[in-house]
Amino acid sequence: MNDKSKASTPAGSKDRSGDFFGARPEGADAALVLADGEVFWGRGAGAPGISVGEVCFNTSMTGYQEILTDPSYAGQLVSFTFPHIGNVGVNYEDMETKNPAARGVILREEINEPANWRAARHLDDWLKSIWLTCVTGVDTRRLTNRIRDGGAPNGALVYNPGGELEIEAAQAEAVAWPGLAGMDLAKEVTCAQSYKWDQTEWSLGRGYGRQKKPKFHVVAVDFGAKYNILRCLASSGCKVTVVPATSTAKEILAHEPNGVFLSNGPGDPAATGEYAIPMILGVMEAGKPIFGICLGHQILALALGAKSHKMHIGHRGGNQPVKDLKTGKVEITSQNHGFVVDMETLPNGVTATHESLFDGTLEGLKVEGKPIFSVQYHPEASPGPHDSHYLFERFVEFMETP
Numbered sequence: 294m295n296d297k298s299k300a301s302t303p304a305g306s307k308d309r310s311g312d313f314f315g316a317r318p319e320g321a322d323a324a325l326v327l328a329d330g331e332v333f334w335g336r337g338a339g340a341p342g343i344s345v346g347e348v349c350f351n352t353s354m355t356g357y358q359e360i361l362t363d364p365s366y367a368g369q370l371v372s373f374t375f376p377h378i379g380n381v382g383v384n385y386e387d388m389e390t391k392n393p394a395a396r397g398v399i400l401r402e403e404i405n406e407p408a409n410w411r412a413a414r415h416l417d418d419w420l421k422s423i424w425l426t427c428v429t430g431v432d433t434r435r436l437t438n439r440i441r442d443g444g445a446p447n448g449a450l451v452y453n454p455g456g457e458l459e460i461e462a463a464q465a466e467a468v469a470w471p472g473l474a475g476m477d478l479a480k481e482v483t484c485a486q487s488y489k490w491d492q493t494e495w496s497l498g499r500g501y502g503r504q505k506k507p508k509f510h511v512v513a514v515d516f517g518a519k520y521n522i523l524r525c526l527a528s529s530g531c532k533v534t535v536v537p538a539t540s541t542a543k544e545i546l547a548h549e550p551n552g553v554f555l556s557n558g559p560g561d562p563a564a565t566g567e568y569a570i571p572m573i574l575g576v577m578e579a580g581k582p583i584f585g586i587c588l589g590h591q592i593l594a595l596a597l598g599a600k601s602h603k604m605h606i607g608h609r610g611g612n613q614p615v616k617d618l619k620t621g622k623v624e625i626t627s628q629n630h631g632f633v634v635d636m637e638t639l640p641n642g643v644t645a646t647h648e649s650l651f652d653g654t655l656e657g658l659k660v661e662g663k664p665i666f667s668v669q670y671h672p673e674a675s676p677g678p679h680d681s682h683y684l685f686e687r688f689v690e691f692m693e694t695p
Contacts, residue, residue: 323428323452325370325399325436326460328467333436337452338404339420339427343463345470346370346396348448349631350437352610356676357416358387360395361425364482364517365587365629367394367559368473370448372433372440373401379416382407386495389519389675394482394559397450398427399436426450444605445631447472473631474603477567478560479516479588483538490523490533507532509692512550514540514572516558516565516588521675526554529685539568542575551692552582552664555589557671562591562601562632570596577665582691584684585667591634593667594658598640604654607631608669611677614650615657615670623650626670627677633669634658664691 315332317324323337327348350372351360357378360371378400404417404427420427428450440446447470449463490513493502504527511531513523516538526533534548538558545553553576558565565588573596576583585593591601608628615626624647636645636655647657647668659666672681 317458322454322458323450324458324460324463325428325431326449326451326463326467328447328464330464331439332460333399333428333431335428335430336403337427337454338400338417338429339398339452340424341452341454342424342426343466344370344397344426344450345466346448347445347473347631348372348399348436348440349445349607349609350374350433350440351629352612353627353676354611356611358383359389359519359521359676360629361398362389362393363519363557363629364390364394365519365557365559367396367478367482367517368476369395369559370397370399370450371395372399372431372436374433374437376401376433377405378402379404380407381409382412383414383416383419384411385413386411386500387675389521390482393423393425394517395425398425399431399433399450400427400429401431401433403429426452428452440606445607474561475564476560477564479538479558479565479569482517482559483515484535485537487534487536487540490535491527492520492524493528494521494524504528504530504532509551509689510534510549511552511554512536512545512548513554513556514538514545514569514589516556516569516592518556518558519671519673519675521673522554522556522586525673525682525685529689531689538565540572542572542579545572545576546579546581550581552584552688554688555583555585555593555667557587557589557629559588561603562588562595566592566595577663582664582688583666584688586671586673587630587669590658590667590669591630591632593665594634594639594643597643597660598638599643600635600638601632602635604631604633608649608651611674613670615647616650617647618645624680625678626656626672626681627674628670630669664694
């Protein structure tokens with residue numbers, strides 16, 4: 294339906310889009326149903342059906358395609374605080390994985406026709422092709438306030454064009470969903486077998502390049518790796534071998550790497566750490582340089598003896614300020630995580646290197662006297678600022694040092 298006067302109605306009922314099993318507004322054929330029974334009515338896009346997961350919000354103003362294809366969003370229903378989503382369509386170059394892992398999409402406005410020279414597909418058409426359910430017309434400002442104040446809730450997206458919406462059944466599914474705490478999702482998004490990677494970063498007029506003269510060999514452990522991380526490693530002069538999350542230290546060292554990279558990924562680091570920590574300890578014993586990002590940072594910290602916990606709402610967006618505790622420099626970073634390492638649990642010999650200026654949480658660490666470091670945020674951006682690209686160069690410098 295294209296009647297904008299009616300399109301606003303499903304997003305609100307008595308000046309609010311959140312309702313508790315209230316009457317279905319005219320024109321609403323979809324809804325977000327929270328586990329506590331609150332309903333945010335809207336209009337559907339993408340694939341009809343029911344999708345269940347943790348509801349989170351992302352504050353990025355650009356890069357919705359990269360966000361929805363970031364494997365770190367496995368198990369989550371992503372609400373965008375920026376209203377204009379879909380206006381540049383979808384292209385085939387900005388994918389961060391082959392199989393998107395996000396469980397659903399929540400938007401303020403209906404999806405418009407794309408207007409961009411790189412657009413190859415309409416967002417709605419693409420969402421249908423990957424069986425991703427979307428609800429538009431939601432008051433995302435109210436939803437964001439709800440998450441901010443009450444924490445990230447379980448929820449269900451339900452979309453049934455021309456039919457009934459089983460709101461109570463959707464709520465029951467949201468209540469029954471176990472949540473991300475204790476959930477190992479890396480096994481769901483990791484590669485099935487090892488593979489080589491040599492694609493470098495994109496540039497205007499050239500597209501992606503190839504690393505033809507690598508100086509170093511890096512094994513990247515895929516807990517849910519974004520393609521642009523691998524591109525940054527290749528652009529830094531590395532031949533990259535990507536291995537599954539369940540690889541052992543023996544299997545990784547058999548590739549004879551100069552360094553080992555621990556990737557981003559979804560889920561609870563303590564759950565994934567059940568099999569990843571022994572691997573990390575084995576690589577550390579071999580003396581290899583190690584660089585971790587996001588989930589890789591968290592599991593590295595656990596292997597070193599620290600603890601982690603689930604955050605109230607997490608950090609998700611491309612505008613997250615992080616302070617380098619040594620230089621005092623502030624970097625604007627891209628982030629997506631719902632768990633965090635407890636800074637006060639870092640053991641002797643492990644130093645905090647970065648902290649969030651939003652809430653003071655740990656954003657980076659290093660092992661004193663060893664070529665081992667990690668950050669919670671995403672220096673590869675995609676989307677987001679490039680303030681932290683130097684970290685890939687730091688990793689290379691560690692591999693250059695005998």
